[in-house]
Structures are given as structure tokens and as C-alpha cells.
Amino acid sequence: MRGAVLYAPGDVRVEQRPDPAIIEPTDAIIRLAATCICGSDLWPYRGVEKLDGPAPMGHEYVGVVEEVGSQVTTIRPGQFVVGSFWASDNTCELCRSGYQSACVHRVLMGTLGTQAQLARVPLADGTLVATPDVPEPDLVPSLLAASDVLGTGWFGAVAAQAGPGRTVAVVGDGAVGLCAVLAAKRLGAERIIAMSRHAPRQELARQFGATDIVTERGDEGVARIKDLTGGLGAHGVIEAVGTQESMLQAIRSTRPGGHVGFVGVAHDVALPGDELFFSLVHLHGGPAPVRQYLPELIELICGREIDPGKVFDLTLPLDQAAEGYKAMDERRAIKVLLQP
């Protein structure tokens, strides 16, 4: 099969790789209908995250089940399925508490590489959620978004306690931040402030439900949020970047007793304890338990109630993955869909 491999910062190649095979009896093999490039793939692409030799890339996926292992009981060949970047058994105590991304048997899909034609999915019964029918092709991008960025933005919005009567701000205008706007809207937030200085992203944020756009960043951004919230700060803030600046901007934009949901993968962040203490905010985040939300998200997408697939503003054949990485790195594209 064809699959994308990162050889060194800036050097992504699509090459012939061995077809995956069932290894564990709980595995499934899927043929990808679509895959994509994640903001978090840019960390190793930019050399911020260290790379130990060539690495298969990608952890987002939707597709049709080709084969299942002998112990797979609910997932069947021919089903169209969506999964998350953590394979999870969905039965352990942590999964049952809603934290499938901390499953005691979890496997990181990124180590297997889903920017490819085929993928092995461990713990198939726990990990994969089948759509009611094979979806219309125009629904595929939205289902693919559910695999990570929508599920992650949703978790951020839940952690920020977006809901009726509440003002929520979103730090970060990448695909996750934009999906967090959509999630906050669906969860009933009254006012949704998107922080963005890029016109196309502002436009999509508005389509997804943003009521206000703030272009300022850092301390000025915090001051604008305070201005918009009677001097108190937002009830909830979703952080979808992962830098020191964005984390502090999120914490400082939140009122005492408010909630920060942080879903940007933290890089070189050190939170000052005294500031966190006196801020009196709630802080929750991390790798999103996307699996928890998949049934609900699939229902909303298949019912055409939400359209998160709009975050894909560039579609390329898988073989042009290198151009996709470049476009995202240079912020020419919000998110790139790859056709295997």
C-alpha cells in the first residue's frame, strides 16, 4: 500500500509500505475512505518534537472494514467506521468513566500511521463506531473531522463547561479551535468569542456559531475578553494551541470559578503555581476521549445537523501529502484532507 512517512523535519514522503495484517485477534483492518493531516503532525514536521528515524504519519481515519480478528464480535467487514487516535477497549474502568484516551489497554494510532490506504486498528470492538449506513460521499469529511478535531474541540468545550447562559472564548483558530466553536454552539453557549486574526478562519468561526471575533492576542486579547464580559472574564475558555502564551491567555481570560478546557498539545509550557492558585479557575484537558463522543457526533453528522467537514479547505491525493504538510505549515490551509 501507499503511506506517508516522515524522514526528517520538513521531509514527508509517500511510499510503498507493507500492507497491514491482523496481529492481535482483536484487530481490524480498514481501507481508508479519507485521512488527513493534524495540527499535531506539524510538531515533528517542524522539528519541535524529536524524531527517532523515519515515522509513519497520521492518526485520523474513516473507512470500510476489510477484515477482523477472531475475537472481534461487533465490528464486521463492510461496515463504514470512525475511530479515534487512541485505540481503546471501551470496557476498562477508565473507559467506562469516559476517559477512553486513558484506557488501560490503549494503543496510539499515530504509531501505526493512518495517512495510508490501509490501517490496522487495535481493539476494534472498543475503538471503532460504525455509521448507520455507508454514508453519502459528501458526509465523509465531517466524519473524518469527528475522528479527532471535532472530538477534541468537543472535549475542550465540555471541559470549559460551555452551556446555556455562558460566555465561552476560544484561543486558537486551527481546526480544533474552530470545531470547539461549533461544539460550544451545539452545547448551548450563549456567547462564543473566537480569537482569530485570519479572515477565512473568522468567517468559518462565524458559520460555526461565533458571536464575537477578537483579533488581539496575549495581554491585549485578555483585556478585550474582560471588556466583553463586564470585567470578569469568560465563564469558560477553550485553549487549542498548546504554547505558554496561549495557556496563560486562556487562564487569564477566565473568570474566578470559571473553566479552562485545554486541548492544544502542551509544548514547553510551565504554569506558574501562584498565578494558577489565585486565578481560581478550573483546569482540565489533555488528549481528548474522542471515543466517548463518537456515537453522538456521528448521529449529528449523519443527520446533517453539523458540518465540521468545512475545516478541510484543501483536498489532495495521498501521494501529494508533502504539499499538504507544507500548506498547513505555512497556514495556507486550515486542514488538509488526503484521498488514499
Place this chain on the structure above:
Amino acid sequence: MRGAVLYAPGDVRVEQRPDPAIIEPTDAIIRLAATCICGSDLWPYRGVEKLDGPAPMGHEYVGVVEEVGSQVTTIRPGQFVVGSFWASDNTCELCRSGYQSACVHRVLMGTLGTQAQLARVPLADGTLVATPDVPEPDLVPSLLAASDVLGTGWFGAVAAQAGPGRTVAVVGDGAVGLCAVLAAKRLGAERIIAMSRHAPRQELARQFGATDIVTERGDEGVARIKDLTGGLGAHGVIEAVGTQESMLQAIRSTRPGGHVGFVGVAHDVALPGDELFFSLVHLHGGPAPVRQYLPELIELICGREIDPGKVFDLTLPLDQAAEGYKAMDERRAIKVLLQP
């Protein structure tokens, strides 16, 4: 009146100070029935927190109202009252949301100094809660504990989501940590693990409801908590120290999706963002909104359902405050009550 003043690290003196007077029409003057020394008073006493000239000390207080300002309507002279270390109006949006310690008009009682015979309490109607009757003398220590350590431990236990079916660990065996054990018990936690290596504190923790004692600290303490919780970590952990080690111990002892309630005043703490991210814990804490809990705590104390006053294991006349600081600094006493 007599009052304690910190002149320099290690140098506390009780001296003649001017009697406080009504300044704002919302003030009350109270005659203290009892006051005490807080673990947080030890930070400047030990020179960890900087001191700008001589500072009146103390922020915990119970007593009888002597006089009220012209705009005080619910608090009356003769009432026995309990207040928190933050004076708060109890009417602003943040107070109404339960965060009186972030009241937009808050005044820090510590700047006024309640280790004294008299104290001025700003925003009296919002700050003070009267007991049903003038309490029996043996209830006074428990009511004094409600003023800070019990209210703070209670907030920690609420933030750690102590409740039925849950296992809660407490890092720190000072008065706040011990009161957190009591709070977790009252909130219905099934299993309460107190981390302590001091026999008298272990004994009090058991009296307050601890089911297990862990004497190990740091990584070994974390490993013990994991052992006791099926390898997952506690559902909730209350951090009642405020150091880097205690914060990391608390975070690492909590399972993914669990809750850390941190109430130790953070000193030189910097939380690594990546560890916090991948821990998937909820983090909430800060200066406790004690005022929120006072009516309930007073009812429990006056009904003799809880006895948090047991944290006072040394009682001294106010004039011997210096000896009280010394005893707490050397960990000879858990908490010192001062009789004005």
C-alpha cells in the same frame, strides 16, 4: 488593644496597637473570642514570603459584634459571628457564583490582623455569619476552625469531588489537610487516604475519618496510592501544602479524569504543561471561598456533628503568640489557638 505584629522573620511581638474603629459604613468591629495561627502565617515568619516592614498578623477570627457602621443591616451588636479571611460583599456576580474569595470588592483580612483583641471587619453583612445563639465555650475552637482551615479543607474536598463511592487522598497533614479528611468524610467519600508520617496527626486523621494512612512521600507515596487503587490512582486528591513536590505528588496520585483540589498556597510551583496534559486530571483550587460554606459548617458544628476544633493542640494567651509561632514552625503543634 493588644495585637501580634511580625517585625522580621522569626520575630513576632504582641504589643499595644490602636483600637480599630469603623471606617466604612459597611464595617463592623468585633471583640475576638478566639484567634489563631495559620500555616500560611509561617511563610513570612520563615522568610519565604517577603515582608515590607512590621505587619499585623492573623486572618482567622470569631467573636462578638461590638459596633456596626450605619449601612450594616443584618449583623447586630451582641451577635456571635464567624467570618473568612476574605471580606466579601456576598452580592456581586462572583460571590453569587460561589466564589466569595474573588468578590469584586474583597478585602484581605490578613492586612488588618486578627491576632488581636479587636478587629475591624469590612463588608460586615456579606462577610459575617452569626451563630444561632452565643455558643457554648467548648464550641468556640471548632467555630474558629470554620473561619479558615475547615472551610479551606472543605473547598479542597469539594474541588477533589469527594463523595460516595470515591477514593480520596490527602497530601499534607497540617490543620487544612486534616480538615480536608473530615470534609471528605462528611461529603461521603468511601475511602480516605491520609498521607502523614506523624503519629499524633495520623491519629487525628483517623478520628476525622481516614481509612488508610500512607507514610511514604514523593514517588514512593504515589506508588502506594496506586497500589491502593488498583493501579489507577485516587478519584480525587486534596493538596494542602503548596510546594512543587506536593503538587506533583497530588497530580500523579490522581487517576485520569480524576480531580485535584489544591488549597496549599503555592510557593515556587511551576507545573509542567505536558505532564498536566497527559495526566488528564481536573485541577481546581486557590483561596477557598470559605464564606460559601460557613452557614452549613456552623450548623454542623453547633449541632455537634463535627468537631474540627480538635486541630488545636496548643492553646496560649495572645501575649504568648511568639511561642505559638515557634511551636508551629517546629511542628510541635498542629495549630495554635490564641486567647485574646
